[in-house]
Amino acid sequence: SAVISQKPSRDICQRGTSLTIQCQVDSQVTMMFWYRQQPGQSLTLIATANQGSEATYESGFVIDKFPISRPNLTFSTLTVSNMSPEDSSIYLCSAWGQREPVLAGETQYFGPGTRLLVL
Amino acid sequence: EDKVVQSPLSLVVHEGDTVTLNCSYEVTNFRSLLWYKQEKKAPTFLFMLTSSGIEKKSGRLSSILDKKELFSILNITATQTGDSAVYLCAVFEGGKLIFGQGTELSVKP
Numbered sequence: 638s639a640v641i642s643q644k645p646s647r648d649i650c651q652r653g654t655s656l657t658i659q660c661q662v663d664s665q666v667t668m669m670f671w672y673r674q675q676p677g678q679s680l681t682l683i684a685t686a687n688q689g690s691e692a693t694y695e696s697g698f699v700i701d702k703f704p705i706s707r708p709n710l711t712f713s714t715l716t717v718s719n720m721s722p723e724d725s726s727i728y729l730c731s732a733w734g735q736r737e738p739v740l741a742g743e744t745q746y747f748g749p750g751t752r753l754l755v756l
Numbered sequence: 757e758d759k760v761v762q763s764p765l766s767l768v769v770h771e772g773d774t775v776t777l778n779c780s781y782e783v784t785n786f787r788s789l790l791w792y793k794q795e796k797k798a799p800t801f802l803f804m805l806t807s808s809g810i811e812k813k814s815g816r817l818s819s820i821l822d823k824k825e826l827f828s829i830l831n832i833t834a835t836q837t838g839d840s841a842v843y844l845c846a847v848f849e850g851g852k853l854i855f856g857q858g859t860e861l862s863v864k865p
Contacts, residue, residue: 680855729798
């Protein structure tokens with residue numbers, strides 16, 4: 638299975654600042670995603686991080702607010718820009734990785750999340 | 757608009773009970789349906805279902821998909837307090853996962 642790590646695990650930020658979240662996968666993966674999970678809510682897809690090209694954003698999310706980088710097949714960053722209290726949420730990195738046994742194919746795994754509080 | 761709907765939204769049972777969680781979906785280009793368990797951290801993968809009528813089983817958990825009626829169920833038998841969590845259903849469609857609202861299960865001793 639793909640092991641996904643994120644940094645930082647949590648942060649408290651001031652309104653108007655920006656935070657960059659890093660996501661590292663322990664193996665090369667074709668697809669990486671960024672999700673937001675607001676308190677008591679399910680997961681909402683922000684964007685698909687494309688290697689070597691601009692991310693594909695979902696409705697309601699824009700590049701100026703959530704710039705994403707993906708320089709290679711194992712790493713991606715999400716920046717939350719010009720933060721407001723409404724951005725307080727858990728941000729989750731995700732990727733498709735190989736299941737065990739190999740014949741089982743792939744499934745989508747999640748990182749531990751970054752808990753963000755904006756004051 | 758594509759959507760995934762789970763029911764019930766919350767459920768309280770006692771240890772030893774059997775529970776059935778429901779997930780219905782309406783998507784344009786269905787590829788697979790996934791179940792996750794989330795306990796105050798990142799979702800952990802339970803099952804992936806692609807074919808109708810084939811039950812997937814892991815210990816006390818099992819799941820089945822009905823592609824004609826567009827739903828899936830997740831069964832948990834002989835529930836334990838450690839089964840308390842939010843169970844998320846997601847459909848893979850168009851290169852991305854669409855999540856339902858989740859079912860919050862609470863198992864009382």
